[in-house]
Amino acid sequence: MSAHDTPDIARHLERLAADGIDVVRVTYPDLIGTDRARDVLLDHLPAACAHGLAFCRAVYHTSPQGDVVPVAGGLDAGLPDVCVRPDLSTLAALPWEPGVAVCLGEVGDPAAGGPAAESPRDLLRAVLARCADHGLSPVVGPELEYFLLEPAPERPSGWRRSPETPGAVYTAGLRADPDNHLLRTLRQLRDAGLGVVTGNHEFDGGQYEINLIHSGALDAADRAFRFKSAVKELARKEGKLATFMAKPFGDAGGSGFHLHLSCEDAEGRNAFDDPSGAYGLSAAARHALAGILAHAPALAALANPTVNSYKRFGPDTLAPWLIDWGLDNRSAMVRVPPERGGGARLELRLGDAGANPYLLIAGTIAAALLGVLAGEEPPAPLEGYGYDAARSAVLPTSLPAALDALEADTALAELLGKDFVTSFLSYKRNEVERFQRHVTDWEFTEYAYHL
Numbered sequence: 001m002s003a004h005d006t007p008d009i010a011r012h013l014e015r016l017a018a019d020g021i022d023v024v025r026v027t028y029p030d031l032i033g034t035d036r037a038r039d040v041l042l043d044h045l046p047a048a049c050a051h052g053l054a055f056c057r058a059v060y061h062t063s064p065q066g067d068v069v070p071v072a073g074g075l076d077a078g079l080p081d082v083c084v085r086p087d088l089s090t091l092a093a094l095p096w097e098p099g100v101a102v103c104l105g106e107v108g109d110p111a112a113g114g115p116a117a118e119s120p121r122d123l124l125r126a127v128l129a130r131c132a133d134h135g136l137s138p139v140v141g142p143e144l145e146y147f148l149l150e151p152a153p154e155r156p157s158g159w160r161r162s163p164e165t166p167g168a169v170y171t172a173g174l175r176a177d178p179d180n181h182l183l184r185t186l187r188q189l190r191d192a193g194l195g196v197v198t199g200n201h202e203f204d205g206g207q208y209e210i211n212l213i214h215s216g217a218l219d220a221a222d223r224a225f226r227f228k229s230a231v232k233e234l235a236r237k238e239g240k241l242a243t244f245m246a247k248p249f250g251d252a253g254g255s256g257f258h259l260h261l262s263c264e265d266a267e268g269r270n271a272f273d274d275p276s277g278a279y280g281l282s283a284a285a286r287h288a289l290a291g292i293l294a295h296a297p298a299l300a301a302l303a304n305p306t307v308n309s310y311k312r313f314g315p316d317t318l319a320p321w322l323i324d325w326g327l328d329n330r331s332a333m334v335r336v337p338p339e340r341g342g343g344a345r346l347e348l349r350l351g352d353a354g355a356n357p358y359l360l361i362a363g364t365i366a367a368a369l370l371g372v373l374a375g376e377e378p379p380a381p382l383e384g385y386g387y388d389a390a391r392s393a394v395l396p397t398s399l400p401a402a403l404d405a406l407e408a409d410t411a412l413a414e415l416l417g418k419d420f421v422t423s424f425l426s427y428k429r430n431e432v433e434r435f436q437r438h439v440t441d442w443e444f445t446e447y448a449y450h451l
């Protein structure tokens with residue numbers, strides 16, 4: 001429900017004022033999933049709801065370093081506006097910023113009269129509408145990992161893991177987290193209404209994982225987006241850096257973004273469960289699995305969207321490397337957990353934590369829907385430990401290869417929207433070009449003295 005459709009904005013104003021809120025932060029995701037926002041004083045919220053907030057459309061085409069990438073509809077069109085209206089149904093107080101509440105923004109294109117073509121949230125909505133046409137309501141449970149870093153001026157990057165304790169895999173408490181970062185963060189995220197359920201120290205020093213409850217796909221994406229923003233803000237308040245970058249350190253593993261996916265049918269039952277079906281899965285679940293496998297090369301462009309993403313992959317990395325699936329097998333790209341009944345689901349382990357939650361979820365659901373429509377069965381599940389390229393096809397090993405696969409996958413591109421895919425490919429190929437022109441420290445160290 002958008003704010004401009006809400007007849008009782010006054011009710012929201014009264015409640016916010018009663019709670020001591022005098023600022024509403026209106027936020028929305030850009031193409032890479034970071035938050036763009038504007039703070040609105042409470043007295044001006046009705047005007048923002050009625051008329052919207054103007055942002056330059058090129059915010060979707062702006063690199064992390066602030067360069068405007070030449071994507072159609074931005075620079076070439078004279079840098080037109082998009083219009084962002086507060087979605088007051090998503091209002092929530094920020095526990096760590098007294099007097100501030102946050103809500104998501106609905107991004108529209110004033111010229112076209114509909115959603116902005118690059119809006120990740122509206123892309124997911126469009127995919128979910130296609131699922132609804134076939135009687136399916138996707139349910140998603142996100143799991144995200146990240147590294148917490150502290151300043152280290154003596155290091156080339158300026159940061160080190162916080163702490164650097166090795167070997168504290170799957171632990172909680174002071175042994176791996178002497179500053180109690182995880183406990184503070186869990187409680188703040190809970191109070192922000194983000195649906196967090198568990199957290200632990202992960203595989204490497206300074207690495208943490210926090211899991212969110214499963215819910216309808218749009219709500220899950222909204223919470224994952226707000227979760228990433230919140231974790232980064234909480235770290236900044238303490239002078240630290242929380243990064244969801246896929247692989248920030250060469251001597252450590254990467255950070256994943258795993259998705260647990262199921263679907264409900266029109267009666268609210270788990271459409272992936274069937275005790276009489278192969279592996280205890282329904283035909284819809286098996287077809288969805290086959291679709292994810294079939295479209296995995298293209299899906300990698302959304303699940304692993306940076307140059308750095310592909311340094312997370314490889315044999316024995318505990319990250320997927322091959323296009324395969326397995327029954328309760330964590331070395332497979334898609335794992336089918338052992339629960340059945342209401343818990344029957346697929347776990348896609350392909351994504352890294354740098355992925356835009358909306359795009360990763362939309363792409364996964366689109367691939368699954370294409371599989372349901374195609375009605376094909378998946379191959380036999382992986383037996384034993386994976387990472388044998390003789391047994392399964394290899395995923396794209398670089399961002400350029402994944403982008404080419406997305407462009408070539410016309411079925412997936414059409415379901416996601418050709419305008420979106422064109423913009424995304426242009427934006428990401430510019431990222432590749434900038435990286436290929438950049439002289440790295442490794443190159444200087446390797447060649448300068450001897451050549």
